[in-house]
Amino acid sequence: MEPLAETPWDVTISGTGLAQSLLALALSRSGKKVLHVDQNSYYGGSEAAFSLQEAQEWASKVNGEPEHYPFEDATVYLPEGAPHLPTRSYTLSLSPHLIYSKSRLLPTLVASKVYRQLEFQAVGSWWIHKPQSDSSSTDGITGSSVLYRVPGSREDVFADDIISVKSKRTLMRFLRHIGKPPQDGDSGAEEDLTMSLPEYLSSNFQVPAELHEPLLSLSLSQTSPRQTSAEYAVPRIKRHLASIGVFGPGFGSLLTKWGGGSEIAQVGCRALAVGGGVYVLNSGIESISNLHETGNGDDTRVQLHLSNDETIKTRFVVGSNWDLPGQGRPTCDKVARSITVVSSPLESLFPVTAEGGPIPAGAVVVFPGSSFDQSDDLPPVYLLVHSSETGECPSGQCVVYGSVNCAGAQGQTLIEGAIHRLLQSNAEPDANVLWSLRYTQLGVSSNSANPNSFKFEDPSSSILCFPPPSLDLAFDDALIDQVKDAWKLVMGDEADEQEFMDFEDREHADDDD
Amino acid sequence: MSESTSTNTPKPSSSVKLVLLGEAAVGKSSLVLRFVNNDFQENKEPTIGAAFLTQKCSLPTRTIKFEIWDTAGQERFASLAPMYYRNAQAALVVYDVTKPSSLTKAKHWVAELQRQASPGIVIALVGNKLDLTNDADEASGEPRTDSEQQPPAATTDEDDTAGEPQEEQDATPGDARKVSTREASSYADEEGLLFFETSAKTGVNVVEVFTAIANAIPESSLKSGRGAGAGTGQTTLGGGRPTEDSRVNLGDRTTATAKEGCAC
Numbered sequence: 016m017e018p019l020a021e022t023p024w025d026v027t028i029s030g031t032g033l034a035q036s037l038l039a040l041a042l043s044r045s046g047k048k049v050l051h052v053d054q055n056s057y058y059g060g061s062e063a064a065f066s067l068q069e070a071q072e073w074a075s076k077v078n079g080e081p082e083h084y085p086f087e088d089a090t091v092y093l094p095e096g097a098p099h100l101p102t103r104s105y106t107l108s109l110s111p112h113l114i115y116s117k118s119r120l121l122p123t124l125v126a127s128k129v130y131r132q133l134e135f136q137a138v139g140s141w142w143i144h145k146p147q148s149d150s151s152s153t154d155g156i157t158g159s160s161v162l163y164r165v166p167g168s169r170e171d172v173f174a175d176d177i178i179s180v181k182s183k184r185t186l187m188r189f190l191r192h193i194g195k196p197p198q199d200g201d202s203g204a205e206e207d208l209t210m211s212l213p214e215y216l217s218s219n220f221q222v223p224a225e226l227h228e229p230l231l232s233l234s235l236s237q238t239s240p241r242q243t244s245a246e247y248a249v250p251r252i253k254r255h256l257a258s259i260g261v262f263g264p265g266f267g268s269l270l271t272k273w274g275g276g277s278e279i280a281q282v283g284c285r286a287l288a289v290g291g292g293v294y295v296l297n298s299g300i301e302s303i304s305n306l307h308e309t310g311n312g313d314d315t316r317v318q319l320h321l322s323n324d325e326t327i328k329t330r331f332v333v334g335s336n337w338d339l340p341g342q343g344r345p346t347c348d349k350v351a352r353s354i355t356v357v358s359s360p361l362e363s364l365f366p367v368t369a370e371g372g373p374i375p376a377g378a379v380v381v382f383p384g385s386s387f388d389q390s391d392d393l394p395p396v397y398l399l400v401h402s403s404e405t406g407e408c409p410s411g412q413c414v415v416y417g418s419v420n421c422a423g424a425q426g427q428t429l430i431e432g433a434i435h436r437l438l439q440s441n442a443e444p445d446a447n448v449l450w451s452l453r454y455t456q457l458g459v460s461s462n463s464a465n466p467n468s469f470k471f472e473d474p475s476s477s478i479l480c481f482p483p484p485s486l487d488l489a490f491d492d493a494l495i496d497q498v499k500d501a502w503k504l505v506m507g508d509e510a511d512e513q514e515f516m517d518f519e520d521r522e523h524a525d526d527d528d
Numbered sequence: 529m530s531e532s533t534s535t536n537t538p539k540p541s542s543s544v545k546l547v548l549l550g551e552a553a554v555g556k557s558s559l560v561l562r563f564v565n566n567d568f569q570e571n572k573e574p575t576i577g578a579a580f581l582t583q584k585c586s587l588p589t590r591t592i593k594f595e596i597w598d599t600a601g602q603e604r605f606a607s608l609a610p611m612y613y614r615n616a617q618a619a620l621v622v623y624d625v626t627k628p629s630s631l632t633k634a635k636h637w638v639a640e641l642q643r644q645a646s647p648g649i650v651i652a653l654v655g656n657k658l659d660l661t662n663d664a665d666e667a668s669g670e671p672r673t674d675s676e677q678q679p680p681a682a683t684t685d686e687d688d689t690a691g692e693p694q695e696e697q698d699a700t701p702g703d704a705r706k707v708s709t710r711e712a713s714s715y716a717d718e719e720g721l722l723f724f725e726t727s728a729k730t731g732v733n734v735v736e737v738f739t740a741i742a743n744a745i746p747e748s749s750l751k752s753g754r755g756a757g758a759g760t761g762q763t764t765l766g767g768g769r770p771t772e773d774s775r776v777n778l779g780d781r782t783t784a785t786a787k788e789g790c791a792c
Binding site: 056057058101103104106121124125130131132134135136137262263266269273274278281284285288289293294295296297298373374375376404406521 | 607610614646647773
């Protein structure tokens with residue numbers, strides 16, 4: 016076996032996160048000589064999935080070598096008296112994001128033929144905490160749920176028995192408005208979207224205030240209603256509605272079974288491995304130096320020193336700020352996140368939402384900032400709840416992925432409070448938290464200005480550094496554009512946009528004989 | 529055989545992720561090729577990185593669709609296997625009955641799987657290249673009782689290459705076996721593995737391995753997660769659809785792979 020140093024690599028990819036792994040997929044049929052390395056002993060980078068034991072090890076690494084991970088302050092919380100859990104029965108994902116049916120990721124996975132290796136499940140219902148002050152009927156004695164199912168489609172609105180008839184009319188008017196295909200009336204483009212979502216809903220459609228938070232939750236906005244602009248929220252609510260029914264009745268978004276983004280990352284890496292790419296785990300890049308072998312620039316190669324002590328030459332090196340030395344620290348937003356195993360199947364969260372629809376494996380539960388009895392204008396807490404159908408935990412349990420746009424102890428307290436209330440309202444009386452991993456995640460908030468405007472800094476450079484990962488709770492299609500940009504730079508003149516991620520089946524290659 | 533009959537009856541079908549592990553050149557890819565295409569290539573080139581194939585296996589009560597990950601035994605950095613065996617429900621660990629070192633390597637893989645893979649993984653230990661031994665015509669391993677009733681391989685109708693083994697045996701006279709059936713079989717018993725000796729070349733025992741794995745996958749891991757409660761509600765809604773209640777299909781072309789019919 017020849018050592019790595021003897022191959023003149025076309026591309027070296029550092030890190031196996033989603034961006035790098037989708038690039039690996041894109042290059043899997045390119046004929047390029049690709050070396051794919053990762054400093055970690057596992058695949059998936061900041062989108063990895065772990066057993067309990069691996070999660071514990073990950074937490075120590077994050078705290079010990081903060082420069083290598085877009086995470087901070089990771090701690091495992093074990094409640095007193097919690098039973099010992101079988102570590103490998105869990106697959107806890109750092110990237111539990113949901114994928115809207117209209118996301119460009121799905122056609123990309125289909126055209127590149129890797130979708131058959133993935134299993135997708137439905138995210139069915141959005142639930143929101145309902146303020147109890149105005150309705151005296153639910154005074155807690157009956158134990159009736161304080162969560163209310165957000166109507167996510169016109170059918171839902173009709174069927175809803177909580178919203179008053181008058182409110183329904185305003186809501187339908189809004190839904191009809193945003194459901195209009197854009198080509199029908201271009202005058203719609205004129206409407207003023209600079210105000211906040213509540214202002215927009217009240218002034219244009221007289222939607223009553225009680226429906227503002229539920230509508231906001233459909234946008235997955237991580238800021239409070241007052242701080243969320245209509246410009247941000249309206250297209251995202253539109254996306255939510257337009258996605259319903261695309262892959263089956265009653266749901267509009269999906270999750271990837273067995274660990275979310277980690278599965279997609281691994282499928283991308285496998286595709287490149289099948290295509291001849293060489294994989295080396297436990298080997299990060301320690302240093303990068305530029306070589307100028309000839310004057311014409313074409314042969315500019317970079318020399319990389321790997322942590323396994325090999326030194327290699329490569330035309331391009333692609334990675335993130337956490338996988339490439341000397342790239343500095345980008346400015347990042349920070350959110351508090353947690354992964355919590357609870358001892359309840361929480362079955363009431365996963366009803367089949369339309370006749371003939373699949374049993375959802377995921378649900379979204381939202382606790383608006385206003386539900387926390389604090390004076391500040393708090394951001395909402397999102398809980399993505401995965402049932403054991405996802406393969407992430409044993410049956411009888413759920414994995415709750417919490418997120419709030421408020422890093423640190425305050426954010427963790429908010430998430431903890433939200434999970435506590437979720438168990439109170441929807442679980443058996445003896446249900447409790449069995450295990451929890453809490454951490455701060457760094458990245459680009461979907462609420463920040465122009466999150467999609469990323470361009471590689473110096474396209475003539477041999478070093479391509481992906482931007483920090485998106486903190487959006489839904490898969491951010493901008494990632495596909497970033498991967499495509501990197502692919503174009505690597506392919507140079509050979510890049511034909513039509514061929515990006517569009518592959519023939521491999522497995523029936525034998526049929527020609 | 530009868531492709532149409534198996535597709536008429538809507539049996540529940542489930543996917544099973546299966547990984548192949550083992551030293552280089554023990555015949556991993558050839559076993560899969562025999563199973564999937566009932567074919568054998570004499571001088572098959574080494575698998576570069578890995579390969580992915582699918583094949584259905586029809587059992588009396590259900591259909592198992594194997595998603596087979598064939599890893600490269602020559603892989604230099606032992607970096608591919610972890611992404612293959614993660615969430616795998618079955619593993620085929622292959623050694624060469626004429627090469628003792630390959631059994632040692634196989635034992636390493638078994639230990640690694642027992643340490644790292646999903647807790648319920650079904651592992652089959654497979655000694656390949658039985659055609660190079662004096663037991664060439666005789667299927668050994670667990671289904672021995674069956675094989676006693678079987679005629680020698682040369683007369684089975686699926687054996688296209690009936691003439692070749694004889695020529696091959698002339699070239700290499702005597703028994704090339706270096707790993708006894710008893711040694712490997714008792715190791716498999718100790719570790720709770722399925723055990724077979726196969727020949728990808730003649731086809732002996734190949735289908736039997738996959739059928740045994742399919743039978744050994746616990747029903748619970750196929751229907752994963754919530755039990756009867758959710759399922760009964762589903763039957764009225766789903767209108768008699770097969771299982772996998774929670775699965776969402778992205779492409780209609782998934783059905784095209786069914787044409788292979790049943791190999792078991």
